[in-house]
Structure formats: structure tokens, C-alpha cells
Amino acid sequence: MANNITDKYCVRIKCNGIVGSGVLFSNEETFYVLTAAHCFGATIPDINNIIIEKQDDYASPFNNIKSTRIVEFNLEHDFALIEIDFAEEKRLLYQYKLGRGVLSNNEVKFCGYQAVNIDQHRPFEGKILSISDDKGKFKVTLVKDTFDQAGESGHTVAKGLSGSGVFIYRHNSPFLIGILNSVFTNKAWNDDIDCCSIKHLEKYITEYVDLSDFENLKKWNENLEIERTGKEIENFKKENNGFFEKLYGKNKVLYPDIEQANKVTTKQIRKFLAMRENIRTIEDEYPMLYSKFKTIVKRYVDQVEDDYSRSVNESKEAIDIKMRLQTELKEEFKVLPEFTNIDLSEFQIIEWLGICTLNFTLND
Structure with missing residues (x-):
């Protein structure tokens, strides 16, 4: 479904000379950008030094998103949560849901800004290799792609993708399960990437779906489709x-x-x-x-x-x-x-x- 393409939640982040990626995140109260903490450096940054930008598509100009507050800055688990002043709620009618309980070998998708081409986001496909639910982390590896390109080290090619949202699709619906942290060694050995799960955001989450419970997931998706259809029809009537x-x-x-x-x-x-x-x-x-x-x-x-x-x-x-x-x-x-x-x-x-x-x- 076109409305469920996860690229539209991707943002570019610049701070103190560092370029990274992030993903739009929201609860019932406000909007945030979730990203890797190391995208801001070794210490908590000044809010005025954070530049967050979003494109409508990979070739469109960037629109600035105002950062209003640094909610979390966690170097141990390598994630940061930035509250933003965001006026595009209606354009994100089909918001993704949050997913827990992921399993090994699940396919994933992520999209971010590589330092080798910081003006265009690029999607990647991968799969989950291993999970540490206790520590709130997991590891993914690329499929169909590689970070080893044209003699460049994997670390150089992957640079900038840190903070990209990692999604799993179930019944054509995207679920955010975490963000990219870093590739494994400077050569991006085996194209593996360490990731931080959404477990660390539990106090901001009002609802998430257990992706290991297939029956409940199916029922949830059926209810979501009914809800989406209802909204579509009401909007169609008005317009x-x-x-x-x-x-x-x-x-x-x-x-x-x-x-x-x-x-x-x-x-x-x-x-x-x-x-x-x-x-x-x-x-x-x-x-x-x-x-x-x-x-x-x-x-x-x-x-x-x-x-x-x-x-x-x-x-x-x-x-x-x-x-x-x-x-x-x-x-x-x-x-x-x-x-x-x-x-x-x-x-x-x-x-x-x-x-x-x-x-x-x-x-x-």
C-alpha cells in the first residue's frame, strides 16, 4: 500500500558537523524524532544546534522541523528522543504502529541518509540475525545490498544511516521495532548492524503490538483496516x-x-x-x-x-x-x-x- 511506505517517516539530522538519520515518532500527546544518540556527539547538545529536515520524496527540497526539547539522551543504549514542533499530522493519516516481540529471520526495512549522498534518503532491506530482549537491542544484516562498495570501507558507506527507523511489515502494515546504531567493525563485517529496540521508549508508548502473537496481530490488523476505511470514507464524503x-x-x-x-x-x-x-x-x-x-x-x-x-x-x-x-x-x-x-x-x-x-x- 502506497500510504504505508516508511520512507515518509525518515528525517535527516545535522548537529555540530555530524550528519545522521532519524524517524518520526508520536504518541497521543506530541511528535518526536527518534535517533541514535551518537549522531549528536559525545555529550548532550544545545537544542539550537540540532537541525532536523524532512523531504516529501527523495528528490524534493528539504523542509525544516523545529526542535523544541531534548527529552532523552542515552549514550548507554545509543538513542535520543527529540520533541518537535510538527504541523503535518493530517499528512500522516496512516501512521505506523510500534512492534515488540520480533523473531530472528524476520525481514526488515529501513531508510536513511548515507554520508556519501546526504541529500537523498535511500531504502535498504535486511533481516534480523539475533535479539537481546533483556538489553533492548537486536542485530540485523543486509539482504540484496552490501556496504562494501568500490573499495570504500563499510563504515564509510554506512555512515549517516545511524538513527534510521527499522520496520517490520505484517499484513501490509509497517511496525517500528527500533533504530540503527552502528555497523559491526569499521569494515561492516558481514553487513551486520547493531540496533536499539523500542523497549527503551515504554514510558512514551500508549500502545504497541506483540509481533510474536500471530492471532492477535491478525485481529488487530483487521480492526485497523476497518478504522482506516472509516476515516477514508468520512474524508471522501467531506472532500x-x-x-x-x-x-x-x-x-x-x-x-x-x-x-x-x-x-x-x-x-x-x-x-x-x-x-x-x-x-x-x-x-x-x-x-x-x-x-x-x-x-x-x-x-x-x-x-x-x-x-x-x-x-x-x-x-x-x-x-x-x-x-x-x-x-x-x-x-x-x-x-x-x-x-x-x-x-x-x-x-x-x-x-x-x-x-x-x-x-x-x-x-x-
Whole structure:
């Protein structure tokens, strides 16, 4: 899911000539940046010397984030927590959750700013090698990548990544489990990295998920999806009120029982939002395929308005017309590859209902 890409929580940190990485962290009260303590040097820094910056994507300009207070500075476990003045809460609608109980061989992802290219964050993939839950630390190693590049020492190539947030994905949801501390020896032996777990942040955590309890994790994720969908639908109603009212109006013709009309409209918005995201991906990555899709849609518009939109005597008549149109569209869309994995005909019917291209009214 695009909204769950962990890169958007990554920040760059500069302090007293040192460049490091960090991860946005929040509880119910405020926002923080979590990073490695050694990114600030051997002693607690002056708050005015800390520069925290964030990009919208790897190629965009940096936006400054104001540091307001050093909450924790712990050299023993190598982590620091900085309270920040952050006004982007709405943009982080899909915030990650915190995870404990990680297991060896779990795959992880992290993203940070290497000193060899401090102006662009870079994602990495790895897996957990070993865990010391008592000490609140774990070790990961890279997969698909290496810090041994072009004769440079691993320490030099990895420099700057300290403080990067380490995430595990479960059921397509990211969980922050800790931060990078340092590579193992100056040569980054075996591409291993020591990490600090979120165990040390327990007094700031209002909720975390036990990643070793698969049944509870599954139930939690199902509840999270319901919560996310509810928020998405409410936001969609506010931002696209005209579309929603028109769609709802047609559904009251198609389904005279108000409770059923409500359920159908909610399901349609949920599907529409999910499919729209997939179609945007098709538009970006497969423009020729997207062009064929839109050409078919354009060819049908006049026919839909003239031959399918009408006043009906009963809901069954409108349902039959809608189903006949959707069946025709499915046949038309068969020329497109099946790898899209979405019902383009259903998406288009919902869109047409919401913009009145397909219109049903009841005869008086």
C-alpha cells in the first residue's frame, strides 16, 4: 500500500558537523524524532544546534522541523528522543504502529541518509540475525545490498544511516521495532548492524503490538483496516460531497430500503478508493494500458447517457440496466491484461453513478 511506505517517516539530522538519520515518532500527546544518540556527539547538545529536515520524496527540497526539547539522551543504549514542533499530522493519516516481540529471520526495512549522498534518503532491506530482549537491542544484516562498495570501507558507506527507523511489515502494515546504531567493525563485517529496540521508549508508548502473537496481530490488523476505511470514507464524503450525494441518490433508487442503500454506498466508496489507487498506479507505470482503458470509457460515455440513463418504475428495472451495462464493459475490458487484478467495469460504473453519467430516477 502506497500510504504505508516508511520512507515518509525518515528525517535527516545535522548537529555540530555530524550528519545522521532519524524517524518520526508520536504518541497521543506530541511528535518526536527518534535517533541514535551518537549522531549528536559525545555529550548532550544545545537544542539550537540540532537541525532536523524532512523531504516529501527523495528528490524534493528539504523542509525544516523545529526542535523544541531534548527529552532523552542515552549514550548507554545509543538513542535520543527529540520533541518537535510538527504541523503535518493530517499528512500522516496512516501512521505506523510500534512492534515488540520480533523473531530472528524476520525481514526488515529501513531508510536513511548515507554520508556519501546526504541529500537523498535511500531504502535498504535486511533481516534480523539475533535479539537481546533483556538489553533492548537486536542485530540485523543486509539482504540484496552490501556496504562494501568500490573499495570504500563499510563504515564509510554506512555512515549517516545511524538513527534510521527499522520496520517490520505484517499484513501490509509497517511496525517500528527500533533504530540503527552502528555497523559491526569499521569494515561492516558481514553487513551486520547493531540496533536499539523500542523497549527503551515504554514510558512514551500508549500502545504497541506483540509481533510474536500471530492471532492477535491478525485481529488487530483487521480492526485497523476497518478504522482506516472509516476515516477514508468520512474524508471522501467531506472532500467529494457532490459525488457522494449523487452516488447515494442513485443507490436510493436501486435499493429503496435505506439501510441497504447505506451499506451499498459505503461498500462502493471503499471499493472506489482502493481501485482508484490501483488505477493511478497503472497510469504512472503503464501509460499505454491506461490510455486504452480511457479510450474505451470515452467511447461509451454518450451511449451511457442516452441509452442507459432513465426514469424507472421500480428498482429491479434500474438494477437490470446497471448489470447489463457492467457486463458489456467487462467484455470491452477483456482486451486489457488481467494482471491489473481489479474489476475496471465496477470502478467505472461507480464513477459514472457519482458524476451522473449513469443516472436513474423513479417515476412519480
